[in-house]
Amino acid sequence: MALSRRTALKGILATSGAIALGTTVLPTAVMADWPKKAFEANTVDDVIKALFESHDIEESQKISINAPKIAENGAVVPIEIKADFSKVDSITVIGDKNPVPLIGQFNFFDNAEGYVKTRIKLASTSNVVAVVKADGKLYVARSAVKVTLGGCGG
Amino acid sequence: MSKIRLLAKTKNGTTQIKALIKHPMRGTKEGDSTPADYLREIKCTHNDKVVISAIIGTGISKNPYFSFKFKGGSKGDKLTLIWTDNQGKTGSKDTKIR
Numbered sequence: 001m002a003l004s005r006r007t008a009l010k011g012i013l014a015t016s017g018a019i020a021l022g023t024t025v026l027p028t029a030v031m032a033d034w035p036k037k038a039f040e041a042n043t044v045d046d047v048i049k050a051l052f053e054s055h056d057i058e059e060s061q062k063i064s065i066n067a068p069k070i071a072e073n074g075a076v077v078p079i080e081i082k083a084d085f086s087k088v089d090s091i092t093v094i095g096d097k098n099p100v101p102l103i104g105q106f107n108f109f110d111n112a113e114g115y116v117k118t119r120i121k122l123a124s125t126s127n128v129v130a131v132v133k134a135d136g137k138l139y140v141a142r143s144a145v146k147v148t149l150g151g152c153g154g
Numbered sequence: 155m156s157k158i159r160l161l162a163k164t165k166n167g168t169t170q171i172k173a174l175i176k177h178p179m180r181g182t183k184e185g186d187s188t189p190a191d192y193l194r195e196i197k198c199t200h201n202d203k204v205v206i207s208a209i210i211g212t213g214i215s216k217n218p219y220f221s222f223k224f225k226g227g228s229k230g231d232k233l234t235l236i237w238t239d240n241q242g243k244t245g246s247k248d249t250k251i252r
Contacts, residue, residue, distance in 0.1 A: 034195065034209055095213055098213055101213075103211065105209050106208040107206065108205070108206055108224075110224070111205070112223070115221075117221035118214060118215075118220050119214070119215040121213050
């Protein structure tokens with residue numbers, strides 16, 4: 001019995017193809033909702049483009065960002081964001097100088113208020129950008145934070 | 155398994171959720187082969203109905219803390235926090251609104 005080079009190669013290609021498919025399909029199936037593109041975006045604009053259909057964005061005083069003016073440790077910067085609209089769909093937090101600018105997107109359902117408090121990493125002195133989707137529109141506010149020790153070691 | 159501390163308190167018709175999750179929130183670094191290990195998704199449910207869901211990345215600090223608010227909620231109601239990380243692991247914690 002002679003196993004020709006051609007059939008042997010075909011077999012190898014078929015199995016490696018199946019393995020490649022398996023590895024690429026699995027994580028996306030488990031993580032259907034995680035927007036990889038938005039986390040790979042390098043600028044605030046690109047993050048917004050990756051997350052939202054509309055790019056019309058308006059500065060708003062109705063968003064309040066409570067963040068320290070000076071953060072000694074960029075690895076742990078406490079922030080509190082409130083959005084004072086009748087129905088807030090989501091608050092997106094972006095650190096404009098971070099290697100991965102998108103920090104997180106918080107979605108609110110039912111009776112949830114447009115409010116989030118958390119602790120974020122900031123690589124260097126930068127703006128904390130809050131993008132709020134409310135009443136079908138996008139609003140933005142910024143708060144500058146001076147970082148004395150960068151926080152992207154973790 | 156990561157530990158979760160979860161508190162929910164209702165006052166004047168608003169319930170405030172406070173959650174502290176023990177997790178490294180580690181990204182990838184140049185010259186370091188330690189695999190990334192960070193939370194990607196968290197969800198809060200009130201009586202098994204989703205009130206808040208978040209997609210997050212490595213920009214959230216180690217041992218993440220979150221606080222959220224929602225209108226309504228009564229003492230004794232069930233409140234759950236569920237997380238999923240980048241390796242596909244999940245964890246959850248139940249509590250009762252106080």
